[in-house]
Amino acid sequence: MSDVILDIRGLDKTYAGGVKALTNVDLQIRKGEIFALLGPNGAGKTTLIGSVCGMVRPTGGSIEVFGKDLSKSWKAIRQRVGLVPQELSFDMFDKVIRQVRYSRGMFGFPPDEARVEEVLKSLSLWDKRDVSIRELSGGMKRRVMIAKALAHEPELLFLDEPTAGVDVELRRDMWRQIDALRERGVTIILTTHYIEEAEEMADRVGVINKGQILLVDDKDSIMARLGRTEAHFTLEKPLAEVPATLTKYPLHLEGEGTCLVYRGGDGTGKGKREIADLAQQLVREGLTYTGLETRDSTLEDIFVDLVEDNQAKETVQ
Secondary structure (H helix, E strand, O other): OOOEEEEEEEEEEEOOOOOEEEEEEEEEEEOOOEEEEEOOOOOOHHHHHHHHOOOOOOOEEEEEEOOEEOOOOHHHHHOOEEEEOOOOOOOOOOEHHHHHHHHHHHOOOOOOHHHHHHHHHHOOOHHHOOOEHHHOOHHHHHHHHHHHHHOOOOOEEEEEOOOOOOOHHHHHHHHHHHHHHHHOOOEEEEEOOOHHHHHHHOOEEEEEEOOEEEEEEEHHHHHHHHOOEEEEEEEOOOOOOOOHHHOOOOEEEEOOOOEEEEEEOOOOOHHHHHHHHHHHHHHHOOOOEEEEEEEEOOHHHHHHHHHHHHHHHHHHO
8 A cells, every 4th residue: 555645553542531532543544635534523533633743642553654653753754744723823913924934944944935925825815924813814814824734835734624614715715725735746634514525525534433433435435335315205195104015115204194204225326216116106005295305315414324323332332
């Protein structure tokens, strides 16, 4: 697996007091991909990122970045890694350009005004370069955080909720910048609450909950394997129960028996075929329906199902 840029094996993290944040995490990230790590609050996303970026000391397992052991080559590796954390962290009274220059120097790189200008212009910050950060909007402050992370030209970039709290226009600008970074070969790992963004931008997706990786796969494979089709038949007359002749389909009743709901398929078109068969079967059974709505599951639907199933298993255990 020569294209693996980050190799995490059996990673554990237990905080003082016994709180277990990560449990036996295995994760391999390929060079040049955009990888979306999804999980609810407290799932372990930030702890995992912090472990790779040297801000959290794991209690077990190993991390290799660029083929080197992080525990032995932390300083050299950190120079090649960028991080945009959730929390804004800079001197609010400093000017934008000085903070970006400072970030580059902090990683041991010599001054490069051309690089600083390039980064600021790419994020529409050049006109704000001499403005005090405290005078900027929340979205523009977020851009400054990204500029700081890019100042030393990282090969691996972590974005922890990069678009949280920014408006739609700024979010689009940031995604254009991320797309440009991918074109330059930068490997990007992001966490986001906007799952539609992951669905649109990511090559692969991982789902983490309660410190455990539940799933890692190509986005298209996930949709094909775990995707479902849902249909709502609005019935002319309510039913007390699903007729025995229809129990071969994954059906249940809602709306006091006035809505027959199908949820099944496997992402290969099976659901649509079964819905067509079901519609004909309803007619044969003399069950009149006055409306039909169908939809395919999104990545968010799959994510919610995975997390809920995991929590249900935890409760049973």
